[in-house]
Amino acid sequence: MAQQGHLEIRNVAKQFQVAGALLPVLDNVNVSVAAGEFVTIVGASGCGKSTLLRLVAGLDRDYGGTIDYDGDGIDGPSLDRGLVFQEPRLFPWLSVAQNVALGLLNADMDTAAKRRSVAEHIDLVGLSGFENAFPHQLSGGMAQRAAIARGLVNRPGLLLLDEPFGALDALTRARLQAELQRIWSHERITMVLVTHDVDEAVYLGDRVVVMAPRPGRIAETFEVGLAHPRDRSDAVLLRTRNAVLAALEATTGPDGPWSSKPQTRPAAISIPPQQAAA
């Protein structure tokens, strides 16, 4: 598919009907994402960041403003815009390979090309050897890897990720963040990742967009300005992190969920080697 992936979100507004009243969830949101860029969006829960992603994915077409992808308006989902949900959403009755292949069901490829693409992407996310495993046989991290493979198997120009590592433990999350960075460098596609984890946003994003809640709007945007792959203890990274954290706290007030968060990552959990191999 075309390796473009330029996303232009202009004046987007969205309201939900709640108990007869209109509740604004997004107001005047403007984001421009260049082709090949990695943009992360961070915000308090309920700031509409996931809603924004669903609009870009085309799952929800009821909004104001314009969203253009490579110059065209968005009219429903497209195989050129992938989405990875917070939970893997694999079909439990299909194996890993079958789940990934389902992403290609309506792709314009012959069977051999499909099979090759499935194998390549399973390999890309490090699941070779687990092609025939069923989702309930996978750990949470492995299931999310399979979901990422399904999101990428169409070779979309844009991959949207909705808090993809939110349900994982700290160690798995850190590993998958590094893997995602590698995959992004390898695939050279546009990625937009939504998260409430400031460290994740700063570690992965070329740019970090901070959203404020009620109604969801853009509060501030930070350029990280570091090459990938990154070192988590880089001084520039930590400085940016603190600035993003301060901006985020400003959106929620002093009692917000970030005010008491420790300034350093928790120490890595030590694992007996025989279990680490599981």
Add this chain to the structure above:
Amino acid sequence: MAYYTLRNGPVGRVLAGDRGATRRKVAVSPWLRPLGGGAVALVLPLSLLALWTLSAAFEWLPPQILPAPADVEHGLVEMWRSGDLAKHTAISLLRVVYGFSIGAIVGLALGVAMGLSRTVEDYTRPLFTAFAQVPTLGWIPLLMLLVGIGEGLKILVIAKAAFVPMTMNSFAGIRSVPPAYGEVAALYRFNRWQLLRQVMLPGAIPPIFTGVRYGLTHAWMALVAVELLASSEGLGYLLVWGRQMFWLDAVMIAMVLIGIVGFGLDKVMAIIERRLQRWRFADGARGGRA
């Protein structure tokens, strides 16, 4: 490659409840263990048989009312040799197969259609609910006038009995498929047929099979009822005839056969269900799915 995660560790597995329950081992008391896991299923039937033997030996009930197991066995062998038993069983089985197939297919179609479409549900559900409330036997007088008392009546009554649980469970099954799966289907631009084939039907298999097995049970009950009323062949007829002739051994034989054939059909359905859900029984099931 495979990363250890806390939730899938031994502690997480205990907390999440062991999913291995789907392939649990049957609890076998130590003295039955040499007989294998299936032995426990025989404990109750054998105890009943022993009680029956004792009861007949001591004549707790008059032999005209409760014939001795040996008499029943004798009758069974005789009826089997004459070919009567095979004939009655085959006729009943055929009626159940025809009636159940019709009822189950129509019920599956209606239940799935109601589950997929709110419009279909709005149009058909009230009538279906009212229809389902009328007991199967309640339909027999009207159906007798419409189609007579031939094979058509029996098959229609059995079909109705299977149709109701099949519709209800298929409907509930489709509705129980998480909407999140529908979003995945939308994301990959599945058309209606792909949505049905890839997502809705596989997701609804467990409740649909509950419907199949209920439907089958109801079909047998309807069969016996309709054969009691209007038939000169079949296991239900054998029951009536035995009672009228006061040949209680024939009654017992018919009862046991209905039980065994019904049990067998249920087993066949369980095997089909298991084949369709092979993934549930895949080895190495770990803790929760995240």
